[in-house]
Amino acid sequence: MSVEATSTRSRSDARPRRPLPRIDPRYVPLAATISLFLAMAAAGSVLYDGFFAPQVFLNLLIDNAFLCIVAVGMTFVILTGGIDLSVGAVLALTTMISAQLVERNGVSPWLVMPLVLAIGALFGAAQGYLVQRFRLQPFIVTLAGMFLARGLCYLISTESISITHPVYSAIAQARVRLGGNASLSVSAVIALAVVLCGMWLAHATRFGRTVYAIGGGEASAQLMGLPVGATVIRVYMLSGFCSALGGVVMTFYMLSGYSLHALGLELDAIAAVVIGGTLLTGGFGYVIGTLFGVLILGIIQTLIVFDGTLSSWWTRIAVGVLLFAFCLLQRLFEARRS
Amino acid sequence: MRGERTEREPGQRARWSAQPLFWPAVTLAALLAISALVNPSFLRLEWVDGHLQGSLIDVVNRAAPLMLVSVGMTLVIAIRGLDISVGAVLAISAAVAAVLIGGSLDAGTAVQTSRFPMSVAIAGALGVAMLCGLWNGLLVVKTGMQPIVATLILMVAGRGIAQLITDGRIVTLYYSPYFYIGNGFLLGLPFAFCCAALVALAVHVALTRTALGLFIRSIGSNPVAARVAGVRAPLITVALYVFSALTAGVAGLIISSNVKSADGNNAGLFMELDAILAVALGGTPLTGGRFSLAGTLIGALILQTLTSMIYASGVPPEVNMVVKAALVFAVMLLQSPEFRALVRRVAFRRDAESA
Numbered sequence: 001m002s003v004e005a006t007s008t009r010s011r012s013d014a015r016p017r018r019p020l021p022r023i024d025p026r027y028v029p030l031a032a033t034i035s036l037f038l039a040m041a042a043a044g045s046v047l048y049d050g051f052f053a054p055q056v057f058l059n060l061l062i063d064n065a066f067l068c069i070v071a072v073g074m075t076f077v078i079l080t081g082g083i084d085l086s087v088g089a090v091l092a093l094t095t096m097i098s099a100q101l102v103e104r105n106g107v108s109p110w111l112v113m114p115l116v117l118a119i120g121a122l123f124g125a126a127q128g129y130l131v132q133r134f135r136l137q138p139f140i141v142t143l144a145g146m147f148l149a150r151g152l153c154y155l156i157s158t159e160s161i162s163i164t165h166p167v168y169s170a171i172a173q174a175r176v177r178l179g180g181n182a183s184l185s186v187s188a189v190i191a192l193a194v195v196l197c198g199m200w201l202a203h204a205t206r207f208g209r210t211v212y213a214i215g216g217g218e219a220s221a222q223l224m225g226l227p228v229g230a231t232v233i234r235v236y237m238l239s240g241f242c243s244a245l246g247g248v249v250m251t252f253y254m255l256s257g258y259s260l261h262a263l264g265l266e267l268d269a270i271a272a273v274v275i276g277g278t279l280l281t282g283g284f285g286y287v288i289g290t291l292f293g294v295l296i297l298g299i300i301q302t303l304i305v306f307d308g309t310l311s312s313w314w315t316r317i318a319v320g321v322l323l324f325a326f327c328l329l330q331r332l333f334e335a336r337r338s
Numbered sequence: 339m340r341g342e343r344t345e346r347e348p349g350q351r352a353r354w355s356a357q358p359l360f361w362p363a364v365t366l367a368a369l370l371a372i373s374a375l376v377n378p379s380f381l382r383l384e385w386v387d388g389h390l391q392g393s394l395i396d397v398v399n400r401a402a403p404l405m406l407v408s409v410g411m412t413l414v415i416a417i418r419g420l421d422i423s424v425g426a427v428l429a430i431s432a433a434v435a436a437v438l439i440g441g442s443l444d445a446g447t448a449v450q451t452s453r454f455p456m457s458v459a460i461a462g463a464l465g466v467a468m469l470c471g472l473w474n475g476l477l478v479v480k481t482g483m484q485p486i487v488a489t490l491i492l493m494v495a496g497r498g499i500a501q502l503i504t505d506g507r508i509v510t511l512y513y514s515p516y517f518y519i520g521n522g523f524l525l526g527l528p529f530a531f532c533c534a535a536l537v538a539l540a541v542h543v544a545l546t547r548t549a550l551g552l553f554i555r556s557i558g559s560n561p562v563a564a565r566v567a568g569v570r571a572p573l574i575t576v577a578l579y580v581f582s583a584l585t586a587g588v589a590g591l592i593i594s595s596n597v598k599s600a601d602g603n604n605a606g607l608f609m610e611l612d613a614i615l616a617v618a619l620g621g622t623p624l625t626g627g628r629f630s631l632a633g634t635l636i637g638a639l640i641l642q643t644l645t646s647m648i649y650a651s652g653v654p655p656e657v658n659m660v661v662k663a664a665l666v667f668a669v670m671l672l673q674s675p676e677f678r679a680l681v682r683r684v685a686f687r688r689d690a691e692s693a
Contacts, residue, residue: 083486130667134674137624139420139486140666143611148663154656259656267494280487313501313602320495324477327491331481 029277029285029326029333033292036275040299048306054182060298065187066091066246066253068294070265071272072198073242075290076235078273079202080214081282082138084236086127087243088265089149090120092258094247096153099161099257102168109167117244123149124240128233138236146266153259160258163251172252187249194242198287201238211235215282271319272297275326279334296322358621361672362636365619369643377650389523393646401642402530403428403589405635407609408616409538410582412634415617417557417575418626419478419485424586424613426496427470428606431590433500435463436509436600439516456515464587470496471583475576493610500602508601511594520596530592537585542631554578559627615662616641618669 045052061068070087077084094116101107101115123145130141163169175183202208210231213221222228250261270280276293278285300318304310373380373393383392407424414421440453454462470492477488511517522529545551556564557571565571589609594600618624619640620633641662648658671677 130670134671134676134680136670136674140614140618140624140670143614144663144666144670146663147611147659147666151656151659151661151663154654154659158654158656267490270490271494274487280484311501311506313498313506316498317495317502320491320498323494324491327483327487328481331483 025333025336026284029329030289030292032326032329033275033277033289033296037292037296037299040296040303044299044303044306048303051302051306054178054180056302058178058182058184058188060295060302061188061191062185063301064294064298065185065191066249066262067265067268067272067297068191068291069194069242069249070246071269071276071290071294072194072287073239074266074269075198075273075276075278075285075287076202076211077138077239078270078278078280079211079282079285080232080235081218082131082232082235083142083270083280084124084127084239084243085139085142085266086123086145086149087239087246087269088262089146089153090123090240090243091247091250091265092153092261092263093123093149094120094244095251095254095257095261096156096161096259097257098248098251099163100156102165103161103163103257109165113248116248117241120244120247121237121241124243125233125237127240128236131236132229132232150259156259157257158259160256162256164255168251168255172255185252187252190245190249194245195287195291198290202287207231207234212283215279215284217283268297268319271323274330275322277326279330280327281334358630359633359636362620362633362640366636366640366643369640369647373643373647373650376647380650385526389526389528393650395528397639397642397646398531399528400646401638402528402534403592403606404609404612404616404641405534405638406537406585406589406592407582407613408620408634408638409534409541409631410578410585411610411613412617412620412622412629412631413541413554413578414485414582415614415622415624416554416626416629417571417578418561419575419579420614420624421474421489421579421582422486422610422614423470423474423489423492423496424582424589425606425609426493426500427467427583427586428590428593428609429500429600429602430470430496430503431463431467431587432594432600432605433503433509433602434466435459435516435591436511436594437503438462439511439513456513459516460591463591464584467583467587467590468580471580472576474583475579478579479572479575497602500600500605504600504602506602508599510599512598516595517598518595520592520594530596533588533592537588538631538635545631550574554629555627558629612641612662613638615666615669618673619665623673 041052041057050056070091074084074087097116097119098109098112101112102109127138127141127145130136131138171186174186176186176189177183202211210221210226210228213224213226214228214231218228246262246265251257254261272293273285273290274280274293275296276285276289276291278289297319300322301315304312304314304318370381377393380393383390383394385391407428411421411424438454438459439456474489474492477483477491478485481488518529519533520530524532545554553564553569553574556567556569557574561571586606586609590606593605614624616637617629617634619637620630620635621637622629622633644661644665645655645658648661649655
């Protein structure tokens with residue numbers, strides 16, 4: 001039966017059939033990202049002693065939890081064809097507000113956390129409103145948002161405020177045991193939950209389908225009767241919320257609020273999304289790809305640390321090279337599609 | 339120096355306000371007036387040691403790098419491009435110049451010799467900057483990437499490259515002839531400002547005396563039509579990215595000479611944002627096609643005047659970022675047709691209600 005089917009495939013077009021040995025072209029960028037990650041992990045394991053340990057890989061997630069959370073929000077923005085440059089600044093502002101309220105004003109952390117998340121979401125929604133209502137370029141709006149958020153940080157304090165509240169240090173030290181000596185931090189668990197929620201939102205909800213439709217073509221999405229305006233605002237709101245959540249996670253990680261936290265995070269987040277296979281023109285990409293993008297950025301740093309002879313700035317150069325390679329791949333992919 | 343812009347006949351107001359340069363000029367004049375009111379010595383110019391001295395001179399001197407970069411940015415934006423790598427290119431150029439000149443302390447006294455002649459160092463720095471621009475331009479033209487993506491690559495990698503060149507250190511310079519670029523005076527004016535003015539003038543001449551200005555406008559307003567009409571868009575696009583990087587390179591020389599060091603991490607940080615802001619403040623739409631060189635220069639001066647005002651007023655300088663953000667929001671909204679329509683609608687409704 002199967003032999004017959006393969007032999008007649010080339011002649012009969014009546015039943016379109018996916019050629020078996022090739023992967024669906026839609027999964028090519030994702031497959032490239034995942035194979036790159038596996039290749040880097042394999043190379044690291046071969047080259048360096050002690051690299052191939054569960055905790056090394058779990059640390060990728062622990063050390064990059066905030067980047068992962070922010071990048072998931074960024075994925076949605078980029079899927080609509082927009083961009084959010086304010087994420088790093090909103091994250092810093094969140095750490096600043098948290099530190100100020102908890103340490104200097106003595107507000108309960110359980111009140112502060114929902115409050116900062118709401119502030120982040122509101123900040124994002126305001127940017128989305130400007131983008132949507134006044135047809136402003138997302139790039140410029142979020143650039144101004146970035147200035148505003150960093151400026152507000154400085155207004156709170158130019159110095160770093162350390163957080164000593166017991167709730168924060170307890171969460172920072174809590175570990176989820178995974179058998180053996182391996183463990184995950186609370187932040188990493190939150191990051192994984194965000195990735196799962198992101199996948200659900202993108203692939204199983206009406207919101208997600210509208211996001212992809214807007215990225216594919218805003219005018220056609222509008223003509224299809226989809227709620228374009230509301231969705232665009234919600235996407236920026238989601239990104240603002242994720243940035244604030246990244247900020248909360250950052251306060252667990254650094255135990256301080258500082259206006260210079262996450263300087264340049266927006267670039268890392270965009271790089272993670274692009275390396276994860278999401279088209280910067282919008283309409284195509286997977287949230288799970290972003291997770292692997294973040295892991296690749298993390299593994300570059302880990303490789304450089306394990307090597308010991310390479311200096312830290314090689315990270316930036318390596319990320320630039322990867323960005324270049326993946327942008328080229330995207331162009332090839334687009335050219336083949338059209 | 340720009341005081342004449344405030345003296346305007348009332349009857350000419352309607353005609354003047356239609357000029358694209360009107361609002362940027364009014365903004366600058368207002369800022370200068372406020373500065374002069376708060377600090378009466380702000381507008382005073384003195385002739386000291388063979389050059390002019392005063393707050394105004396300080397403003398134009400400090401604005402020079404931004405003016406240079408913004409001129410390059412204006413042309414790139416005019417062809418619907420964007421160059422967000424200028425800050426990184428600036429850092430690279432400063433790093434190359436610093437390493438080529440070198441500098442060391444010998445028993446506490448500065449060694450006054452440079453590793454290579456200064457002309458070689460300057461040519462090297464500018465050459466590397468132009469290579470960066472060539473890379474950006476070729477990426478945009480050959481691969482068809484969006485300009486923001488193409489230049490993002492260098493923006494991310496550039497600071498790493500700058501640190502690679504300086505070996506991760508902040509290189510301190512001790513070679514005094516090099517300090518002339520950022521601190522010297524030519525004909526009584528800061529050399530850096532003369533440099534920026536000269537570049538702006540050269541660009542102005544090139545745009546008005548040759549067909550280049552026409553080509554740039556045609557590529558920006560309709561790339562397809564421009565190509566069909568025989569404009570060599572790819573060549574011009576690459577050339578403009580190279581020019582943009584070159585201006586960033588010159589700005590890098592000025593900044594490194596001014597602060598007598600090259601810092602791969604912080605030299606020209608946020609310069610791309612300031613340059614885009616200066617271009618937008620000057621009335622150039624970010625959608626391409628139309629541009630105003632003079633507007634951009636005024637935009638850069640507005641930003642620097644604002645910064646100087648904030649520093650002088652005793653408010654924490656960090657407020658600067660909030661003010662800049664407010665400015666961008668205001669300029670963006672004023673440029674948005676939707677916002678103007680909304681304002682008009684609200685205004686009309688008021689009129690209708692009051693009538």
